[in-house]
Amino acid sequence: MKTRLAVDVGGTFTDFVYMGHDGVRHWKVLTTPSEPWKGILGGIEDAGLRPGGLDFFINATTLGTNLFFGQTRLERPRVVLITNRGFEDVLEIGRQNRPSLYDPFFQRPPPLVDRRHRIGVKGRVGSRGEELEPLDEDEVARAAAEHCGPNTVFAVSFLHSYANPEHELRAKEVIHENCPQATVVASHEVDPLPMEYERTSTTVVNALLTPIISAYLERLDRALRERGFTGRTLAMQSSGGLVSLRDALRMPAAFIESGPAAGAVAVAVLSREMGIERALGFDMGGTTAKASSIVGGRPTYTDLYEVGGRVHMGRPIPGSGYPVRYTYIDLAEVSAGGGTIAWVDKGGALRVGPLSSGADPGPACYARGGMEPTVTDANVVLGRLPSSLAGGRLRLDRRLAAQAVGRIAERLGRGLVETALDIISHANVTMARALRVVSVEKGLDPAEFTLFAFGGAGPLHAVELARELGVGEVVVPPLPGVFSALGLLLADYKLYYKKPVVRRLGDLDLRGVEEDYREMEERARRDLEAEGFGPGEALLTRWVEARYVGQSFTLTIPYTGSREGLEESFHRAHEARYGFSSPDEMVEVVSLHLDAVGVFEKPDLRQLLSQGGSGGDAVVGSQRLVDVDGVEKEAALVEYGRLPPGGRVDGPALVVYPDSTVFLPQGSTATRGEWGELRIKVG
Numbered sequence: 032m033k034t035r036l037a038v039d040v041g042g043t044f045t046d047f048v049y050m051g052h053d054g055v056r057h058w059k060v061l062t063t064p065s066e067p068w069k070g071i072l073g074g075i076e077d078a079g080l081r082p083g084g085l086d087f088f089i090n091a092t093t094l095g096t097n098l099f100f101g102q103t104r105l106e107r108p109r110v111v112l113i114t115n116r117g118f119e120d121v122l123e124i125g126r127q128n129r130p131s132l133y134d135p136f137f138q139r140p141p142p143l144v145d146r147r148h149r150i151g152v153k154g155r156v157g158s159r160g161e162e163l164e165p166l167d168e169d170e171v172a173r174a175a176a177e178h179c180g181p182n183t184v185f186a187v188s189f190l191h192s193y194a195n196p197e198h199e200l201r202a203k204e205v206i207h208e209n210c211p212q213a214t215v216v217a218s219h220e221v222d223p224l225p226m227e228y229e230r231t232s233t234t235v236v237n238a239l240l241t242p243i244i245s246a247y248l249e250r251l252d253r254a255l256r257e258r259g260f261t262g263r264t265l266a267m268q269s270s271g272g273l274v275s276l277r278d279a280l281r282m283p284a285a286f287i288e289s290g291p292a293a294g295a296v297a298v299a300v301l302s303r304e305m306g307i308e309r310a311l312g313f314d315m316g317g318t319t320a321k322a323s324s325i326v327g328g329r330p331t332y333t334d335l336y337e338v339g340g341r342v343h344m345g346r347p348i349p350g351s352g353y354p355v356r357y358t359y360i361d362l363a364e365v366s367a368g369g370g371t372i373a374w375v376d377k378g379g380a381l382r383v384g385p386l387s388s389g390a391d392p393g394p395a396c397y398a399r400g401g402m403e404p405t406v407t408d409a410n411v412v413l414g415r416l417p418s419s420l421a422g423g424r425l426r427l428d429r430r431l432a433a434q435a436v437g438r439i440a441e442r443l444g445r446g447l448v449e450t451a452l453d454i455i456s457h458a459n460v461t462m463a464r465a466l467r468v469v470s471v472e473k474g475l476d477p478a479e480f481t482l483f484a485f486g487g488a489g490p491l492h493a494v495e496l497a498r499e500l501g502v503g504e505v506v507v508p509p510l511p512g513v514f515s516a517l518g519l520l521l522a523d524y525k526l527y528y529k530k531p532v533v534r535r536l537g538d539l540d541l542r543g544v545e546e547d548y549r550e551m552e553e554r555a556r557r558d559l560e561a562e563g564f565g566p567g568e569a570l571l572t573r574w575v576e577a578r579y580v581g582q583s584f585t586l587t588i589p590y591t592g593s594r595e596g597l598e599e600s601f602h603r604a605h606e607a608r609y610g611f612s613s614p615d616e617m618v619e620v621v622s623l624h625l626d627a628v629g630v631f632e633k634p635d636l637r638q639l640l641s642q643g644g645s646g647g648d649a650v651v652g653s654q655r656l657v658d659v660d661g662v663e664k665e666a667a668l669v670e671y672g673r674l675p676p677g678g679r680v681d682g683p684a685l686v687v688y689p690d691s692t693v694f695l696p697q698g699s700t701a702t703r704g705e706w707g708e709l710r711i712k713v714g
Contacts (some may be wrong), residue, residue, distance in 0.1 A: 033086035033632065037519035038071050039290045040092040042389055043317025043370050044421070044487060045070045046513040046690075049080060050520050055639060057513045059421040059487070059690055064389060067092060068251040072258075083259030089519040091267040091289040092247070110238045111178045112144045112186045113171060113202060114231065116151035121231050128350040140339065143235050143353060144186070150174040152202075158533075160195035171205045179210035186238040188218035188231040193531045196223075214241055221282055222356050224531050224622050229335065232354045236284045236338060244283035248276055265524075270358040271296040271330060272525020272628070275562060284355045287338050290515055292360045295323040295330045297518030298483045301508055303328030304636055305706060309480040310506075311466055313496065314515060315489035317407075318368040318387045322465040323360060324475060331361040331473065334576070334587060358527055363468035367461045369407040369488040370394055373454045375442045381450070383457040395435035398428045404435035409454035410491060412436050412447060414656030415694045417668070417687050420487070421512075448657055459492055463499045470500075474607060477502055485514035490686075490693040490709075495659060497713045509640040509707035512690025521636075524629035526558055529622050535580060536594050536618040547623055548573055548590070555627035564629035574624040577601050580617045587624065640707035649673040649680075658683050659696045666695075671709070678703045682714070 034051040040062060049056040058078055063070035071090075075082065082088075114121070122142045131137045142149075152174065154166035175185065185206050192199045196219035203215045218234040252264045266279035269288040279286060291314060298312040302325055312323035324331050336359045337352030366385035370393060373383045383406065388394055392401035396411045410416050411432040419426050433447060440450035470477040478501040484493030490507045497505050510517050528551040532539070552571050559569045573590035575597060586608060588600045597620070602612040652668040666683040671693075679702050680686060682695030686709060695701055698714025 034084060035087040035089060035520055036075070036080065036085050037089045037293075037516045038074070038091070039293060039513070039516040039519065040067045040071065040090070041290060041316050041318065042093060042387065043368065043393065045074055046516040047074050047078065048510065048513050048516040048520060049078070050634060050639075051084075055510075057510050057516070057690065059424070059512060061391075061393075061425075062389075064391065068247065068254060071251060072254055075258075081259065082255050083261065085260055086262040087265060088252075088255060088260060088262060089265045089267065089273065089522075090248075090251070091293050091515070091519055092286065093290055108239060108242045109178075109180065109183045110144050110148065110186055110235055111174070111183055112149045112188065112231070112235060113174055113206075114149065114151055114188050115155060115190050116153055118190065118227070119146075119149040119151045121228050122149070122235065125228055125232075126350065139350070140352060143239055148178065150178075154189065154198050156189060156191045156195045156198055158191050158194060160191065162195070162197075166198045166201055168201065168205050171202045172209045175206040175209035175213070179213060181212070182242070183210075183213060184238040184241055185210075185213055185215045186218075186231075186234045187215060188227070188234045190227055191225075192217070192219040193223040193225060193230070214238070216241060221284070223529055224356065225533060226356075229354050229356045233284060233356045236353055236355050237282060240283035241280070244286065245280050248279055252276060267293050267519055267522060268358075268525065269336070269360060270332070270525060270527070271299075271360050271522060273519075273522050273631075274524065274526065278526070282357070284338070285357050287336070287355070288359060288362060288364075291321040291323075291362050291364065293518035293522065294321065294485065294515035295325065295360045295362065295518070296522045297485075297508070297514050298323065299325045299328050299330050300518070300521045301636065301706070301708075302481070302483065305506075305708070307481050307506075309475075311470060311477060311480045311482045311502070313462070313466060313482055313484045313489050313493060314486040315462065315484075315492060316368050316486045317370045317393075317488070318366075318389060319364050320367045320462045320465060320486075320489075322363045322462075322469045324469040324473060324480070326475075331469070332587070333359050333361040334585070361469065363465040365461050365465045367406070367458045367465075369405065369410075371406050371458065372403045373405065373409065373436075373439060373457070374403070375439050379443070381439070381443060381453055381457060383454055384461065394432070396427045396429065396432035397425060398431055402435060404432075404439055404454070406454060406458045407488070408432035408435050409451040410488075410694075412451040413455070414654055414663075414666075415491060415685065416692055417654075417685065420692075421690060423689075448661070448663075452657065452661060455492070455495075459495050459499065462492065463496055466496065466500055474610065481506055483508060485511040485691070487512045487691050490688075490691050492694070494682075494694065494696055494699050494711060494713055497711075503713055505711040505713060506704075507686075507691075507693050507701075507709040507711065510690070511688060511693075521633065523631055524559070524562060524564065526555060526627040526629075528555060528625040528627065531622045532620050533622075534620055536577075536598055536620060539594065539620055541592070541594070544590075544623060548625065551623070551625040552627075555625060559627060559629045562629055568630045570628040570630060572626040572628075574626065575620055576622040576624060577618055577620050579605075579613060580619045585621050590623070637706055649675075649678060654685060656683065656685070656694075664697065671703075674703045676703055676705060 060074040152170040155164040199217040216238040222233040267289040294314040302310040310325040370388040394405040394407040606612040686693035
């Protein structure tokens with residue numbers, strides 16, 4: 032098996048999982064937010080790993096998200112948008128969806144391109160690809176020469192370029208002729224589908240991210256190669272698939288949620304292997320908590336994501352961010368990580384989030400200068416964490432945690448323990464809502480699911496969340512604190528191809544559709560072959576994007592090859608998604624999609640992850656903690672590495688991993704399973 036190193040760069044910790052001939056190694060280091068590559072290189076050196084011995088380096092990062100939320104000291108490039116004359120304001124006009132429907136003072140998020148940098152030029156292509164007016168190349172040349180600069184990126188988005196991209200291709204050539212060093216992103220290259228607002232927004236977001244993601248990936252790849260690395264660098268997409276460094280640089284907006292997507296991939300693979308039909312993924316790290324739903328070993332997906340938008344209790348608020356049209360794993364994310372700060376508002380009420388202490392300075396108990404009380408500090412006060420984290424790299428100071436929580440306890444007029452319990456309760460309510468977003472709001476009953484809890488803090492809160500949702504079983508997977516990084520090693524290579532159609536189902540030319548699919552499949556096979564995948568390692572799946580005539584948004588369904596099959600599938604999908612269908616309404620096919628998967632060699636997960644306990648008594652001591660009922664109790668301190676297969680732990684107890692901690696309240700029972708997982712029966 033080829034040697035692989037997976038690195039997931041989070042807001043607080045950077046997680047590493049190495050898989051090689053000698054087995055699996057994993058570790059964590061604190062993230063260096065403004066220069067994440069330094070944390071990665073430092074983590075590799077600390078582990079004594081030689082980059083020259085690696086066949087694959089696989090990376091997931093939150094750098095794209097951080098740019099839009101202002102969490103890193105990054106300089107935004109200047110984006111110049113070149114579009115059709117009269118359509119310079121499409122980014123500001125947008126859609127009519129409003130984040131605050133009854134707020135008369137509502138303001139849209141500011142456009143990512145200043146008005147003076149949105150240039151309209153003569154030229155027009157019709158909806159069927161016919162040229163209605165020639166492109167004025169002189170106007171394009173003047174715009175390129177006037178705005179040319181070392182930190183400028185040009186975004187080109189013309190009407191109906193999905194039907195005929197000739198104007199965009201020529202504009203790109205003219206820009207390069209007049210500004211040779213410029214980076215140019217054309218809309219047909221990143222989003223070849225109708226709806227000009229979404230296509231233009233996707234193009235601009237890609238233009239904005241291209242130099243930043245390029246600088247990060249190229250600097251990291253160069254540094255690895257200077258240290259002897261000769262293998263392949265891959266990046267995780269928000270869709271849960273891996274791509275080459277070249278494709279990552281072409282479509283950087285596809286990586287905005289790459290880390291959380293890797294966690295969902297890991298849940299999908301492991302639940303499928305374990306025979307669990309329905310799983311809820313719960314990933315709680317240092318900055319945020321993420322939720323996903325997995326049915327039949329497959330995550331749920333969405334084709335439209337708003338980057339930089341607001342989230343209310345796990346629910347994205349439409350119209351509050353910048354649309355990106357690409358395949359994303361459907362995730363709910365809330366500001367409820369271990370580093371989330373608790374505070375008292377002007378009305379004297381306790382609030383938790385959305386601000387986070389991050390990695391620098393971190394929670395007060397890290398003793399790195401943090402003064403604000405966090406969720407982690409509350410858990411330390413309650414005795415629900417051991418004396419150190421990250422395999423002993425990070426010592427926890429209970430005195431500093433008590434001081435931080437005590438300051439707001441005094442303002443609230445409550446006791447220290449009461450306040451810590453309230454902080455945990457507030458965080459749990461927020462995270463439970465995120466889990467409901469991916470289950471109840473999708474028509475799924477969480478009581479029918481198994482909750483997979485991971486991340487550094489996920490297993491600490493999982494049993495309480497399961498009780499809140501009516502879930503009967505929690506699975507803490509192997510390597511829980513670095514489980515998303517493990518997901519990078521379980522993912523496959525994925526490419527996506529799209530062809531616009533926009534035809535009513537009754538008018539659809541099925542022969543033409545077959546020809547379109549064959550052309551996409553030929554291209555996909557060539558692309559996968561160029562990446563080293565043989566015919567037996569390529570999986571191609573056909574999909575159709577459809578809607579009722581007159582609808583604005585679409586559903587993606589499998590391509591059945593017949594009009595009757597497509598119509599029946601769409602009605603069924605609409606019923607499942609929205610609770611109703613309209614069989615008398617005409618169905619319209621908007622586009623054809625092809626998913627191309629290059630299947631990587633997978634390790635034997637059962638053999639890899641189910642290694643037995645190290646021997647000896649798993650109970651290594653005891654610790655006083657405050658249980659969920661508010662009563663202080665003596666809890667067993669159990670070392671996971673000593674727990675043999677079939678070993679049982681009764682709550683109250685703490686099961687300690689090198690990278691995470693499981694809190695078992697009284698009434699719950701945990702058993703180590705055959706996959707190395709911890710199965711918890713929720714009492």
